[in-house]
Amino acid sequence: MTEEIIIAGFGGQGVLSMGKILAYSGIMQDQEVSWFPAYGPEMRGGTANVTVIVSDDRISSPTLTAYDTAVILNQQSMDKFEETVKPGGVLIYDPNGISKHPTRKDIKIYTIEGAKIAAEMGNTKIFNMVVLGGYLKVKPIVKLENVIKGLKKSLHERYHKLIPLNEDAITMGMKNVVEA
Amino acid sequence: MGELRLMKGNEALAEAAIRAGTDGYFGYPITPQSEVIEYLMAEKPHERTGMVVLQAESEVASINMLYGGGGTGKKVMTSSSSPGISLMQEGLSYMAGGEIPCIVANIVRGGPGLGDIQPAQSDYFQSVKGGGHGDYRLPVLAPASVQEMSDFVPIAYELAFKYRTPVLIVSDGLIGQMMEKVELFDQMPRLTDEEINEKYPWGTNGKPKGQERRILTSLDLDPHKLEKHNFKLQEKYRTIEENEVQYELIDCEDAEYIIVAYGSSARISQKAVQLAREEGIKVGILRPITLWPFPKNAIDELVVGGVKGFLSVEMSAGQMVEDVKLTVRERTKVDHFGRYGGVIHSPEEVLEALKSKIIGG
Numbered sequence: 365m366t367e368e369i370i371i372a373g374f375g376g377q378g379v380l381s382m383g384k385i386l387a388y389s390g391i392m393q394d395q396e397v398s399w400f401p402a403y404g405p406e407m408r409g410g411t412a413n414v415t416v417i418v419s420d421d422r423i424s425s426p427t428l429t430a431y432d433t434a435v436i437l438n439q440q441s442m443d444k445f446e447e448t449v450k451p452g453g454v455l456i457y458d459p460n461g462i463s464k465h466p467t468r469k470d471i472k473i474y475t476i477e478g479a480k481i482a483a484e485m486g487n488t489k490i491f492n493m494v495v496l497g498g499y500l501k502v503k504p505i506v507k508l509e510n511v512i513k514g515l516k517k518s519l520h521e522r523y524h525k526l527i528p529l530n531e532d533a534i535t536m537g538m539k540n541v542v543e544a
Numbered sequence: 545m546g547e548l549r550l551m552k553g554n555e556a557l558a559e560a561a562i563r564a565g566t567d568g569y570f571g572y573p574i575t576p577q578s579e580v581i582e583y584l585m586a587e588k589p590h591e592r593t594g595m596v597v598l599q600a601e602s603e604v605a606s607i608n609m610l611y612g613g614g615g616t617g618k619k620v621m622t623s624s625s626s627p628g629i630s631l632m633q634e635g636l637s638y639m640a641g642g643e644i645p646c647i648v649a650n651i652v653r654g655g656p657g658l659g660d661i662q663p664a665q666s667d668y669f670q671s672v673k674g675g676g677h678g679d680y681r682l683p684v685l686a687p688a689s690v691q692e693m694s695d696f697v698p699i700a701y702e703l704a705f706k707y708r709t710p711v712l713i714v715s716d717g718l719i720g721q722m723m724e725k726v727e728l729f730d731q732m733p734r735l736t737d738e739e740i741n742e743k744y745p746w747g748t749n750g751k752p753k754g755q756e757r758r759i760l761t762s763l764d765l766d767p768h769k770l771e772k773h774n775f776k777l778q779e780k781y782r783t784i785e786e787n788e789v790q791y792e793l794i795d796c797e798d799a800e801y802i803i804v805a806y807g808s809s810a811r812i813s814q815k816a817v818q819l820a821r822e823e824g825i826k827v828g829i830l831r832p833i834t835l836w837p838f839p840k841n842a843i844d845e846l847v848v849g850g851v852k853g854f855l856s857v858e859m860s861a862g863q864m865v866e867d868v869k870l871t872v873r874e875r876t877k878v879d880h881f882g883r884y885g886g887v888i889h890s891p892e893e894v895l896e897a898l899k900s901k902i903i904g905g
Contacts, residue, residue, distance in 0.1 A: 384723065387550055387723060388550050391548060391550055396724075396725060397550065397723075397724060397725055398722055398724045399550070399722060399723035399724070400718065400722040401722075403576065403661075423811075424811055424812075424817075424818060425811050425812040425814065425815035425891050426718065426808075426811060427718065427888055428890070428891070429891075429892060517550070518550070
């Protein structure tokens with residue numbers, strides 16, 4: 365199994381940390397992982413993206429031009445990454461703030477109301493975990509228990525009290541992802 | 545099994561510096577390398593091992609602190625990125641001349657000049673052909689993963705002290721900024737002053753009564769004496785060339801074509817090889833792990849074995865390709881492909897170049 369993912373959105377949405385938690389979850393179940401962020405000038409202007417690869421085998425290139433899955437969280441990223449999904453691949457997006465919806469017919473498209481659900485749960489910071497839940501429902505490449513282990517590893521101990529909230533957010537995401 | 549962590553290449557390098565028993569790290573921040581000193585400052589290694597971490601006032605100060613520290617037989621290290629490494633060249637030349645061990649890590653970015661802060665491999669010439677003035681060479685290690693960013697630190701120290709020379713670790717913004725799984729090696733003890741004195745009888749760490757004066761210098765105004773010193777250095781470089789070449793062959797058993805690539809280009813090329821093999825093209829990778837000494841014999845064996853062409857893939861306008869050509873000596877086709885100035889080539893572009901420049905060219 366090799367899953368090549370791009371996660372893209374605004375800076376501050378938790379794009380990089382969502383990728384990091386996914387990568388840590390892969391390590392927890394003994395897989396190879398890589399996490400490569402856009403850094404420097406690419407980040408100026410408010411967009412952030414990260415390429416995450418989770419694989420049973422040694423990972424070759426950490427940078428890619430085509431992905432199995434794109435998780436898209438703003439319009440600029442939609443414009444840039446819709447076309448990079450491999451035929452037969454998956455595109456998951458939060459329709460909040462998207463004016464031009466994806467049109468490709470050769471990929472599977474899902475929506476997850478991440479921003480809305482996080483607001484309803486009373487904490488907009490768990491937005492990225494709702495989206496992660498949506499992704500994991502569509503592509504169950506890592507087990508939920510390993511995500512929780514990954515969270516424990518990647519969060520400082522003083523934030524461990526927030527893990528149940530994050531778990532709830534992931535579960536809500538899993539329940540609410542829908543085919544577009 | 546050692547401790548498993550998800551780390552950036554820069555962080556792995558920093559953690560490995562602590563664990564390898566470094567006595568002093570002296571550095572100055574520069575993107576895309578700043579996580580090294582940032583990690584070290586946050587980690588407070590003086591509380592873990594007694595290791596000193598100091599932000600110097602400049603790169604020039606850092607390299608000269610290495611001259612002083614390394615001259616006493618301590619394990620010392622710095623890191624920077626291309627423009628900062630250029631500033632250090634004078635110091636590196638002096639240390640090569642004075643035979644002072646140290647590690648200098650270069651997380652290469654686009655150039656020339658201030659360039660940009662994106663990944664590049666355009667410091668190959670500077671790393672392997674000298675960089676500073678005078679007849680000298682430095683062993684150069686090129687990690688291609690976060691794991692190797694950690695593993696190569698103790699290897700670099702071993703080379704540095706075995707041959708009394710600065711050793712370069714040449715990586716780039718891609719390996720420095722990305723995170724991968726890394727298995728950390730166990731903490732190695734820092735040497736005591738007594739151990740250093742015993743192991744390194746050249747260290748200028750104080751002159752007890754009756755001990756001969758120890759002098760570490762690159763200056764000798766007598767040309768005949770300086771020539772003799774140079775003979776000694778050259779002999780050392782020949783020994784390193786004979787004994788310290790490291791490389792990796794990937795999918796080369798049945799390969800008709802070979803991509804020569806190091807560091808992140810080797811990673812990207814591995815994906816290109818997968819794509820090529822899906823199309824039935826038999827291509828493998830020769831990955832130099834030491835850029836100097838360069839794996840000439842390995843290339844020679846591939847030529848003798850009947851390889852039809854070599855493509856040197858580097859994020860530069862074509863630097864390592866010159867060493868490939870020097871080895872192949874027109875016995876078969878050699879060409880270069882690479883994006884540069886901070887642009888990272890894609891696996892598809894590498895495959896396309898292989899087809900147009902080597903297979904069909």
